[in-house]
Amino acid sequence: MTSAQIFGARAAPWLACLGLLVIWQIAALLLKNDSFPTALAAIRAIPLILGDKEALINILASQRRMTIGFAVAIVVSIPLGLMMGRSRAVASFFNPLLMVIYPVPKAALMPIIMLWLGVGDLSKTLVIFLGVSLPVIYHSFEGARSVEEKMLWSGAAMGLSAAERMVRIVLPAALPEILTGCRTGLVLALITMVTSEMIARQSGAGNILFNALDMGEYDLVFAMIIIIGAMGICLDAMFEALRRRLVKWSEPQFDMPLSFS
């Protein structure tokens, strides 16, 4: 790749952002709808939210819940997925359960969980945990299943115990797939966070969004959408950078996210 091409690849997402904002601006100017502010007006409203101390604390609290939920989900789901991938019995034990849970919107469990655990951090974190774990389990499962059998045999022949084989052969071999799952999970964590706050309507980023909608402060609504969107894009880009570093050895992958289940 020439340096011009590298520059082009780096600049393209920024250009795309800019392009989308310009389209928005033009559409808003054409529609002249009171409830659809221009992109510039929305961007001007961003400092209003980020400058407000209470809103900032709310957003940071949301992020903390998201991080905890995501971390716990990863710690639990990766070993489970790997075990499912290596053992047929474990897989057939958990598969139907996961299939039943899959189409249930995790944020929709919010009202029920709130009844049991209250409206506090615990229930919101639990919902995020549930949302993240399924894709991570699924991708770890797929990754562990496609590990080459011969490597495991040679590991066993060289005297590795089952646990050692899991950590030293299966885990690294499945890592690219696992990280794809984590990337999906990260975006899902953000989605679940926002949705659960939209439903519980007590604090957090989702609540700010709908409060602004109820008050008719449309600039703030759209500013908050930009903030949440930027969070998603930044988190994804950061994770992608980390992923590249960790699995540099694997085949050059697709640079677009493959699954967003």
Add this chain to the structure above:
Amino acid sequence: MTARAQDLLLGMVPLALIIALWQALVSFGYAPTTLLPPPGLVFQRLARQLVTSTFEQDVAATLFRLFAGFLIAVVLGITIGIAAAASPLINSAVRPVVRVLAPLPKVALYPALLLLLGFGHESKITLVAADALFPILLSTYYGASTVEQKLVWSALAAGTTPREVLFKVVLPAAAPSILTGCRIGLVISCIVVFLAEMITSTDGLGHVLVTAARTFQTVDMFVPLITISLLGLVLNGALGALRSYLLRGFPDV
């Protein structure tokens, strides 16, 4: 007993365990019935609700939004995906936009859609379509761009027009990947339609749940959740059957 039946039986164990634990929590008094109604009561209510016309209307509203959004996503996703794989020009335009839009949490757009499209079907359908679009688009693109180039070349050399190459070579070769994307998109549609209805709606399964939650009718809160789970299972099964019909003759799908 065949291995398959054994697997199925093993899979029923955790489901049975959960229902048993649920029942035990209620019958030994660890959870008050107002917070956790016994499973028998919930399934009874589900069976009774399924034949009432109001509940059926709610299910129908949900299904309509789900399918409308999903179909829009399928058509757009496959078209854009194939176009991006076929033409470098379109690719260079689509790729950065997708990179920016795919990780964007689409639910955050919902308030904007409400303001622009109103509180009716349109805003919910758009949200479902926006959310289901990306997995379908990405897997179509992936499937179409990994089609063996030699196949396309030999078809062209044999005198097939580019249009026919699309329908006779590229689409069939990309079909497994496209269908995987559709499956993910379908599950997402189920989830999103429910959430959208929970946030603001006057009908649909999500609205049933919210109404029940506001009036603390715990039994009625479980019913829509179980219904959406069953719907997801049925739709997933239907798509799986369609897949094995469409992909008959493909090795190992």
